[in-house]
Amino acid sequence: MxxxxxxxxxxxxxxxxxxxxxxxxxxxxxxxxxxxxxxxxxxxxxxxxxxxxxxxxxxxxxxxxxxxxxxxxxxxxxxxxxxxxxxxxxxxxxxxxxxxxxxxxxxxxxxxxxxxxxxxxxxxxxxxxxxxxxxxxxxxxxxxxxxxxxxxxxxxxxxxxxxxxxxxxxxxxDLGPLPGNSLKHTFWDAGMRLTRDPSGTPIKASDVTVGSAFHVIPEGLNEAENKLEEKAKAVVLLMRLDPESLNPSEGREDWGYDGIVAYSKICTHVGCPVALYEQQTHHLLCPCHQSTFDLEQECKVIFGPAARPLPQLPIDVDDEGYLIATSDFQEPVGPSFWERG
Known part of the structure; x- marks a missing residue:
């Protein structure tokens, strides 16, 4: 050329x-x-x-x-x-x-x-x-x-x-081994009592009044070796509503107790803590990106960038009246990307 x-x-x-x-x-x-x-x-x-x-x-x-x-x-x-x-x-x-x-x-x-x-x-x-x-x-x-x-x-x-x-x-x-199924499971297990965060004091159903909200962790979490990692996945918000206002889907009718329900505190958008509860509207708000979840509709997303509802923790009471979990969460908690692939 x-x-x-x-x-x-x-x-x-x-x-x-x-x-x-x-x-x-x-x-x-x-x-x-x-x-x-x-x-x-x-x-x-x-x-x-x-x-x-x-x-x-x-x-x-x-x-x-x-x-x-x-x-x-x-x-x-x-x-x-x-x-x-x-x-x-x-x-x-x-x-x-x-x-x-x-x-x-x-x-x-x-x-x-x-x-x-x-x-x-x-x-x-x-x-x-x-x-x-x-x-x-x-x-x-x-x-x-x-x-x-x-x-x-x-x-x-x-x-x-x-x-x-x-x-x-x-x-x-140095990032460590692959997570495997660890992101799909938390510290919660059947029969484990719900306790106040951070004291670890067990909660009775009678302690939870309509309009109140408790920040909850599993019993024994404070003594766990990897406490912070487990708490990041297992922390829960506990609230009591009028049972007539709840609309559980088929198969979830017994996931609450007398209007008391428990949902993951970890936002399904990017994992920020959902820490704001509006008592009048029964809405949970994430302060990071304003995702809003409706408690009366199983924490369905009604506003914001979150892609799915907050996972619900099935609960009941034991013989002493303390609130207990009946199982772990039935779906992965936290940001939606955890369950991809």
Whole structure:
């Protein structure tokens, strides 16, 4: 392919047609004259630029190695200074790993790859001959990039590109094992008493008056080893309405007790705590994005971005009059994405 890149602008542009032995000439669309760079005319400058690009790719490799050194060999002994040292080394290693590749590729393109502009008419690819011409063009691009004749750049780029993703893999490893079915189950179990949050005091049905609301956790949760994680899924809102105002669906007629109902406190939008109860309208509101749930309709969403109702906890009373759960939630609690897949 040829152009008028070393002279003043002309009114025509000459384009070679690969494989046909001919040329096409059409009007110059306004391409500026090409100005050679120092690396285009001075072999020493070209070699210097090549070494600079290779050095940047090598810096990326060193950054990755620094990340792994900090990740595996800087011990954490519960001191804030050691933790800060590791975080600094991890950050610098990741930065140099990404920055070395990015700056190296940009410097390579700016100093060594051909920078003259070419104009070519586009034709539809219709047969094997056209495909062969396309493959020839791709080969020309590889030749112009210089990656075949510059092994120093090629090898350092391959090394940097292979190592750079490894820090991300190491970080993902620290996210822990896959959750399995743990997101679909909570601390609640059949016969477990409902207790006040955070004291853990059991609640009797007689304690719950019409219009009142209790923040509830399962009995024994305060003694659990992973208390915070379990509480994030199991916390419940307990309220009492006029039994005549409730409209339970088929199969849920015995999920409440004498107008007392319990629903997950975790909003089904993004997991914020639903902590506002309107006594007059019997609505539960999420303060984060204003999702509103109607208690009289099994916490159906009547406003806001939440995609599904709050899960209901089936409850009853034991022989001593204390409220108990008759099972765990029958559906996953929290944001709807937990149940996808």
């Amino acid at each position: 040829a152009d008028n890149s070393h002279g003043s602008p002309d009114t025509s542009v000459t384009v070679a047609t690969p494989g046909q032995g001919g040329v096409d000439t059409f009007t110059n669309p306004g391409l500026p004259p090409h100005r050679p760079r120092l690396a285009d005319t001075d072999p020493r400058a070209e070699k210097r630029a090549e070494r600079q690009v290779a050095l940047l790719f090598f810096i990326s490799v060193l950054g990755t190695l620094l990340f792994f050194f900090a990740y595996f060999f800087i011990p954490l002994n519960d001191t804030i200074e050691r933790l800060r040292m590791q975080n600094l080394a991890l950050g610098l290693g990741t930065a140099f790993a990404m920055l070395g590749i990015g700056v190296g590729i940009v410097h390579w393109a700016k100093t060594l790859m051909p920078d003259h502009e070419l104009t070519e008419e586009r034709h539809a690819v219709t047969d094997e001959k056209d495909r062969a011409e396309a493959e020839q063009i791709v080969g020309t691009i590889l030749d112009e990039s210089g990656i075949k004749r510059r092994p120093l750049i090629r090898n350092t780029l391959i090394g940097a590109a292979l190592l750079a993703p490894l820090p991300a893999i190491a970080i993902f490893r």
